[in-house]
Amino acid sequence: MGPNQAPLFPIRILKIAFWFTVFFYLFFLIFNTSFTIMGVDVGDFLKQYLGAFFGVYLSTTFKVFSVSFFLHLTLFSLVYLTYHFLKHSDVSWYILSTWVVMIECFALFHSMVSFPQIYGEFFFFRYPSFAPFLYFLTDHTSPTYFSFVLGILILGFLLVLLKQIYLHKNKESFFAILHVLVLGLVHTSGYYMVGILYFVILFWQGKHYQRIHIKTYGFFSLFFLFLYLIPSIWIRIEGVTRPEAKGKPPVFIIAADSLRHDKIGLKLEEKSITPNIDLFANDSFVFHDHHTTIPRTFPSWADLLTGQYAMSHKVRDMFPSPEEKQRIGSSAFSTIQQKLKEIGYRSYAIGSFAADIFPRANFGFDEVLAPNFNARIMTVQRTAESQLFLMPFLTGSWFSGGMYLEEMDGLSTWGDGSRIFDRFQSVLKREGNQAFSVTYFSSVIHFPYTPAYPYYKTFTDPNYYGKYKYLKFVDPTNSSTPNEEETKQIRGLFDSAVFAFDSEFGDIISELKEKGIYDESIIILTADHGEALYEDVHGQGHGEHLRGEAVTHVPLIIKFPKSTNHKKPDHQFFGITSSVDIYPTLMDYFEISTKQEFPGRSLLPVLGKSNWAEDRMVYAETGIWFSDAGDHFFQKQRIPYPNILSLHQVVPEEDYQIMITDPMYRETIAFSKHRSLQNSDYKLIYIPTRQGVLFEFYDRKKDPFNTKNLYPNHPMAIKMKDMLYQMVVKWEDASLAGEYLIPSSLSDINEN
Template sequence: MMTLMGPIQAPLFPIRVFKISLFYSVFFYLFFLIFNTSFTIMGVDVGDFLKQYLGAFFGVYLSTTLKVFSVSLFLNSSLFSMVYLVFYFLKKPETKWYLLALIVFGIECLALCQSMVKFPQIYGEFFFFRYPSFAPFLYFLTDFISPIVPSVCLLVLLFVLLGTLLRQVYFHKNKESFFVILHVLLLVFFHIHGLYVIGILYLALILWQGKKYQNIHIKTYGILILFILFLYLLPNLWILISSFRYSGTEGKPPIFILSADSLRYDKIGTQINGKSITPNIDLFKEDSFVFHDHHTTIPRTFPSWADTLTGKYAMEHKVRDMFPSPDEKQRIGSASFPTLQQILKKLNYDHFAIGSFAADIFPRANFGFDEVYAPNFNARIMTVQRTAETQILLLPFLVGSWFSGGMYLKELDGLSTWGDGERLLGRFRSLVNERKQSPYSITYFSSVIHFPYTPAYPYYKQFTNPNYYGKYKYLKFVDPTDANLPNSEEILQIRSLFDSAVFAFDQEFGEMVGFLKEKGIYDDAIIILTADHGEALYEDVHGQGHGEHLRGESVTHVPLMIKFPKFYQNQTKEKDFYGITSSIDLVPTLLDYFEIPLQKEYPGKSLLAVLGEKDWKENRFVYAETGIWFSDVGNHFFQKQRIPYPNILTLHQVVPEEDYQIMITDPIYRETIAFSKHRSIQNSDFKLIYIPTREGVKFELYDRKKDPLNKNNLYPNHPMASKMKETLYQTVMRWESASLAGEYLIPSSLSDINEN
């Protein structure tokens, strides 16, 4: 006799299916943990480094393992649940366990193939360091398979599931069918928002309640389904409702600092096969003031941004490398070194930072942002990443390449191999939709151009050689212990990857500018395009990377374009400025624009004074210094010139009191690093480099225009040599309070500084 429950009375998620998913999850988790775990990062063995903190960090490691396994268990249980529902409604509830497991495995393999085509860089270590014999399979996928193909296969499976469920609802409008619709909607909702803990609790509740779902009134199911659908719409509704709280204020335009790590000035407008690799930036130039000779003060991300946003030199605020000590990083945002964001807060501006892995510097110091949508960086997060990366069947879900998702482990935002800008653009659009033309700023920082140069599909194919099959096919592996120079074919491939990454960022930039135009914000906004530093790409003897030396133009020369509101922009016709400028000019320029009196002396200059001009009236000099040397091996010229200190793995310390941040805390090492820095002073025509060595201080002087690669040292015989040397010493002694010992500059230490 048929009842209101339909012809089948079995639970919709029986304990048998959960046991299958549990055994499946445990098996594959342990399998990949055993056979895919590595203490190598980009070819560098960090085993000894991990041992330094593994004892004190063991509890964190266990919680990390539990966290990653919990995500795997929820995802696998969800897939088994939905696959089982198809067989359940086909009246085959006793389907063999291996058939269910085979189907789920097939779904995950399709998702993996789709993810490998879209983000092959994420799987680079697996295919090139751990199991290189499998690399031809990755080549085959990326050469011949579009990510659309596995996506279509997955969509077909999804339609089979939905079709089966809709058929059940159509023929059996009962509690059972409505419960299944609610069940699937909940699982998908948990997946989209990464709510794996709530998802596991929900599945446990189903197992505990058994058939009790049949006791809920059918109208209640209808209300619950409508409520869940409302939850799907809630984020967009919230943004719409929230936007009514904000309105534009005259004289306080929104500010957008749109930047990319490692973007070189000379790449703007570069032609390949007759087409520019930056078409969107080229269009933006027409609306902007362009500063053609703009330089960063230090070619490392953390100190560069600290300089840019405080308007002060790293040698003064003391954040001079990527791993500042607690005392050093606390100076950023202090009364002595307020950031641009903190100063504009007095004008009721709200501030937001958006970025991928290189933007991990923003949560690590008080830059003055109200919200930071960027990853953090510490040993705990690095452990989560390394654990998650072993689970290659799980990775497609963690990076959101399979039907949304991507929010399970926020630590994955910090993967250096995940160069997808779409997730950042989504956050950008949401903020703009909410804030519109109210007083706010967004600092957008893309990492796609930073090594290992990881643009997503199809951009990694944009300029690279399709017939190249080596370890640099998808990304530039970085191994500071390997001093060997790539061959000419590999160098060409690495440069092509870099150009492809520049093109990928240009597409991100075009999306943002286009969205601002669509929303009617573009004309009245301040939009700034810049970068934290450039990149050496094997020009002459310069090697690859940044922060190691100051030779050539590639590592400090970066773009700067500023589009002011339309009424202000149109006051002058001349938009190209060729005089030398510095990243420390941004703060005084914006303070000048908002007519905020300077409370302290800044080393930079307001650029408003030269808008409409082509050059400075005076002979201006700008300063730069190197970062920390990551490696103590190699045959590069800068390794031969430098004062040696241990490599970065030896210098690091994990500081539990600072949320397990990785820092260099030893004051002796910190003073050695500061003392050993190469420093430069340059104007529009010449560059002088100060190089302390164990044999004494060496100087190099180069003609920037005639000798941009800095091959011919003019020191000491050129007439500018003594003038520039004197200017360099005066600059350092003034802003660092450094002292002299012979020709050596002795930096002031943090303990010598009186904040009062």
């Protein structure tokens, strides 16, 4: 065959792939685009920002379309290549398209069984009549079935390619090998624009492939095989080149969003839903009455990592202003990671969608392997979610992938812990025996409670067929309580998510043991907050109120290195503790001096004891109310302010982050917060309203759901009220107006 032979990939393949992409992109855009997020209408958001945000929307559309175009070019080229080797180069466009649709359908079915939650809105909000098909897939199939079918197709293609190589050993077959290697590398790395550029060159100059020497094909094939190995080689080189840090134990802060204390060791069907955590607890100190300071993710982590209250550092909700978030990591609010860096530690943050708080402030991590959160990313997610054929490849649910759009990493319905565990493994390989810390934050338990296959089936009712079969849709405006069957299903999803996290945690511990660093590590297991699950009148969610034990009472289990000889006799501590205790505990352990006073206490002095020597009080406050609607009890006990869609702004100069920047609103939010003070026996709740300040006082042990208000008749009520006021005045520099606590504003602090 001479150098002027027709191209291996004729231009018609490019045309077919392009029009195929255009057709399905527009089809899904028209019939599968939602203006809701988990059932909440965001039409007002779009109206408010579409004008200023139009350029971002266009770039998003281009990005998603480009990924789809590259994937279709890949599939059409491989299908055509198979027909070409079978001597059917004249195959029609509709036969090629049928094969591509079939491949994408099988990949979609695989993804739907693996992560049915991703497709929840499609089946339960837009086209509920199709839901029985999803039920059939998840009830009667498994991802293995579709992996098998797709594997057969891949094997068939490889056999055809190998036969071509065996029979001919010509430039055409070596060119095909190189083509497959290039596409595989682009697919695993996600560099789709490089892939499109490759196809442009291929269709433009592909007819000259016979002019390239066969040894050149061999060289490039080896080169691309080497590129596949570069990431693992580089990780190992990093591990070898860094000096070993003796006497500096690795520090692991492992947390699960929304993990409740009472779920640890809970037995369902005569089995614990946390078997791996139970085993870990046997090696550790368990703090049974541990509480978060604020049941919202961003401020809770800010409190834990700085050791100071949100009322001090001013990050008090999920949408801090630039001035507020810049205080995190400052000299006055240094973090655990910054302090560890002073003694030679490198720090990593690893997490799924709720870990998007870590890139948004200066927490002191050397590397953040977690998604970000802003309006641009939300736009990419909503656009990509509409493309059903694209989602299996964007989530990597089948045959690798998952790297095309980093924005998909923050998808709240993608409750797969394996992808962040892979990052954890890479950090361990990179660091080896160096001094390092990892903050690992799993989101699988956070609503909408989305454990992947097979976990979503673990504790749910197989005979339940409703909108909560795979996830709990969130609508903060809806205060109605689900019926008994629905409530049971939602709790089953939550317990299944806890079980999924426990499995994830077990993998982490196994990896640490395999690497030989478990015994000498400091491992802290905790949570940023808990979750109400329709106990009494408490509703579902977190951050809206402080009643009951569900939202603030979280696990705290700490394992110290064996060599430090922090032995029992008693590793069960029942005194009350707070998330701000973790900072001083680590500072105490590493003997890092801190010049300022902290509200928390080191836990080292009480190791081996069962309680405090004196009465300990811990503080908590509510988060921001996202909605101003609904008939919830806390909506009747609050100072009203607009809902989040009216409060927030998209700030382009802050990478399109969603922030509440208006000082008046920020001060109103702070002023309106419910606050609590509690010890091991009692809880006092401060509730400011327009009509005055309300107080609730509960016996935690006799009345854990907080149903019987004992204020002001109990003898401890007034004492704890005075202590709460003293604490807030001290740590917030607040003032009093009657019984109202008036928070200090950020402007006042900056002026001082």
